Amino acid sequence: MNNIYNYTLEMLEEYFLSIRDKKFRATQIFDWLYKKRIKKFEEMTNIKKDILNHLKNEFNIKKIDIVDIKEGKDVSKYLFKLFDNRYIEAVLMEHDYGKSLCISTQVGCNMGCKFCESGRLKKVRNLETYEMVEQILLIEEKTKTRISHVVLMGIGEPFDNYDNVMNFIRIINENKGLGIGARHITISTCGLVDKIEKFMNENTQVNLAISLHAPNDEIRNKIMPINRKYRIKDIIDIVKLYIKNTNRRVTFEYIMLDGINDSSTCAYELSDLLKGLNAYVNIIPYNETNNIEYKRSKNDKIMSFYDILKRNKINVTIRREFGSLIDAACGQLRSKHEEE
Ligand code: SAH
Numbered sequence: 001m002n003n004i005y006n007y008t009l010e011m012l013e014e015y016f017l018s019i020r021d022k023k024f025r026a027t028q029i030f031d032w033l034y035k036k037r038i039k040k041f042e043e044m045t046n047i048k049k050d051i052l053n054h055l056k057n058e059f060n061i062k063k064i065d066i067v068d069i070k071e072g073k074d075v076s077k078y079l080f081k082l083f084d085n086r087y088i089e090a091v092l093m094e095h096d097y098g099k100s101l102c103i104s105t106q107v108g109c110n111m112g113c114k115f116c117e118s119g120r121l122k123k124v125r126n127l128e129t130y131e132m133v134e135q136i137l138l139i140e141e142k143t144k145t146r147i148s149h150v151v152l153m154g155i156g157e158p159f160d161n162y163d164n165v166m167n168f169i170r171i172i173n174e175n176k177g178l179g180i181g182a183r184h185i186t187i188s189t190c191g192l193v194d195k196i197e198k199f200m201n202e203n204t205q206v207n208l209a210i211s212l213h214a215p216n217d218e219i220r221n222k223i224m225p226i227n228r229k230y231r232i233k234d235i236i237d238i239v240k241l242y243i244k245n246t247n248r249r250v251t252f253e254y255i256m257l258d259g260i261n262d263s264s265t266c267a268y269e270l271s272d273l274l275k276g277l278n279a280y281v282n283i284i285p286y287n288e289t290n291n292i293e294y295k296r297s298k299n300d301k302i303m304s305f306y307d308i309l310k311r312n313k314i315n316v317t318i319r320r321e322f323g324s325l326i327d328a329a330c331g332q333l334r335s336k337h338e339e340e
Contacts (some may be wrong), residue, residue: 001058001059001060001061002058002059002060003061003062003128003130004029004033004055004059004060004061004130005033005059005061005130005134005137005171006128006129006130006209007171007278008131008167008170008171008174008244009026009027009107009174009176009177009182009240009287009288010026010029010170010171011118011167012025012029012030014144016051017052019051019054019179020154020307021051025047026053026145027045027057027176028044028092029044029047029048030174030176031176032044033177034144034171034176034177034178034234035176036282037137037141039061039063041056041059041061042188042259047193058063058171063134063137063138064080064081064082064083064131064135064138065080065081066078066079066080066133066138066139066142067079067080067081067087068324069142070327070328071184071326072323072325072326072328073321074093074094074095074324075091075092075093075094075107075326075328076091076092076184076326076328076329077089077092077326077327078090078091078092078134078135078139078142079092080131080134080138081099082107082127082131084139084140085106086124086125088104088107088127088131088154088155088243088331088333089104089137089154090103090104090111090135090154090329091154091264091323091328092139092143092147092320093269093322093323093335094151097148097149097257098110098146098147098148099134099143099146099147099148099149099182100147100148100149100150100151101136101139101147101149101150101151102151102152102153102154103132103135103136103150103151103152104127104132104135104154104333105126105132105152105153105154105155105156105157105158105161105164105165106123106124106125106126106127106155106156106157106160106161107121107124107125107127107156107233108121108122108123108124108125108156108240109121109122109123109125109155109156109157109160110123110157110160111157111160111224111225111226112224112225112226113211113223113225113239114211114224114225114292114294115213115222115223115255115257115286115292115294115331116155116192116292117289117291117332118333120156120291122154123160126156126160126161126164127156127164127167127214127266128164129164129171132164132165132168133159133168133171135335136150136172136178139251139258143158143189143210146228147324148180148184148217149180149184149185149186150172150184150185150186150188151185152165152185152187152188153186153188153209154333156326157189157190157192157196158187158188158189159189159192159195159196159199160170160192160195162195162198162238165187166202169185169187169204169206172185173185173206174216179287180203182204182206182308183205183206183207185206185207185218186206186207186208186209186251187199187206187208187209188209188210188253189209189210189211189225189226190210190211190275191211191212191230191235192226192230193225193230193234193235193238193241194238196210196235196238196242197206197238197241199240200238200241200242200245200246202214202247203246203326205248207248207251207284208242208250208251209250209252209253209254209282210231210235210250210251210252211234211253211256212252212253213223213254213255213257213261213271214227214232214261214266215232215261215266215267215269215270216232216269217231217232217291218263219260219266220232222260223260225258225260228272230271234266236273237244239277239279239320242276243277243279245279248278249278249279249280250278250280251264251280251281251282252274252279252280252281253281253282253284254270254281254283254284255284255285255286256283256284256285256286256296256297256301256302256305257286257294257295257296257297258286258294258295258296258297258298258301259295260294262297262301262302262305264304264305264308266305266307267304267308268312269304269313270309270314271309274314275312275313275314279314279315280314280315280316280317280320280327281315281316281317282300282304282310282316282317282319283302283306283316283317283319284318284319285297285302285318285319285321287306287321287324287329287332289332302318306318
């Protein structure tokens with residue numbers, strides 16, 4: 001049976017028309033699910049009995065389970081258990097502008113980035129839309145607060161689960177759903193060029209971030225296997241087209257790995273690569289993990305890298321760090337649990 005939280009408003013409208021009911025029923029259902037947050041179909045008191053019976057027979061309304069919470073300063077990590085006894089995580093961060101949630105999109109990941117702890121578990125399966133939606137619903141319920149921003153930067157490659165992810169975005173962006181503004185949602189990809197192109201044609205205001213992490217193919221090949229399929233030039237070409245077509249700024253994420261991609265030569269090369277693009281670079285201090293030998297760049301290296309970009313008129317910020325003390329930092333999600 002299909003989970004009701006897999007359904008966008010449009011899909012539900014189609015469904016109700018298909019059972020010879022009114023399109024408007026979908027709005028009512030969304031109101032119960034996303035505004036009133038009911039837990040059982042029976043609580044939908046303005047829905048006629050025969051329609052309720054349809055719902056009960058054709059959909060389930062089950063949730064995933066929160067099985068563990070770890071709290072740190074301005075950050076908490078939620079471990080979820082899925083119906084097939086798999087685990088995923090989401091990380092809630094408190095900013096001055098609101099709360100942002102970093103959600104997972106797959107169980108495991110196949111991109112194989114060498115520095116990433118989360119990706120050491122190969123992809124088991126894609127998350128269904130409801131499993132992404134419910135990460136938000138359950139954490140809002142637990143914390144009794146509203147999540148204002150969502151980043152798709154947890155476990156998984158969102159563009160390797162394209163359709164489910166797009167439906168997820170439609171549901172959380174829909175005003176009659178969670179009403180999270182498109183500009184408050186960010187998709188992060190390791191650079192699946194064909195999907196970036198598809199995404200460009202969706203006509204949404206959702207932010208795009210690309211994990212670049214290297215200024216040339218030689219370095220990128222060593223740390224990100226996906227670069228053998230899509231080269232840096234392919235990425236830059238599609239980003240140019242993306243910016244031209246959408247008028248939106250693109251973010252490049254750049255992890256600082258000691259002795260790998262943090263030299264001043266790299267900084268100059270990156271400046272040349274991005275010069276004139278409506279883009280900005282988000283420098284991420286690497287979170288070291290026990291199982292991977294890469295080290296975080298020294299602070300003065302990070303600062304001089306930053307300065308070189310600045311002097312070359314590249315927009316650049318250094319990411320504020322959350323969660324390293326509770327193993328909730330980028331690339332560190334889940335692994336302990338699955339291995340036990
Ligand atoms: N697959 C997507 C989204 C998930 S990873 C992507 O590649 O963008 C989210 C971000 O965390 C990526 O930029 C990824 O490269 C980065 N990351 C992975 N491991 C990390 C680590 N140990 N320290 C800091 N950032 C890391």
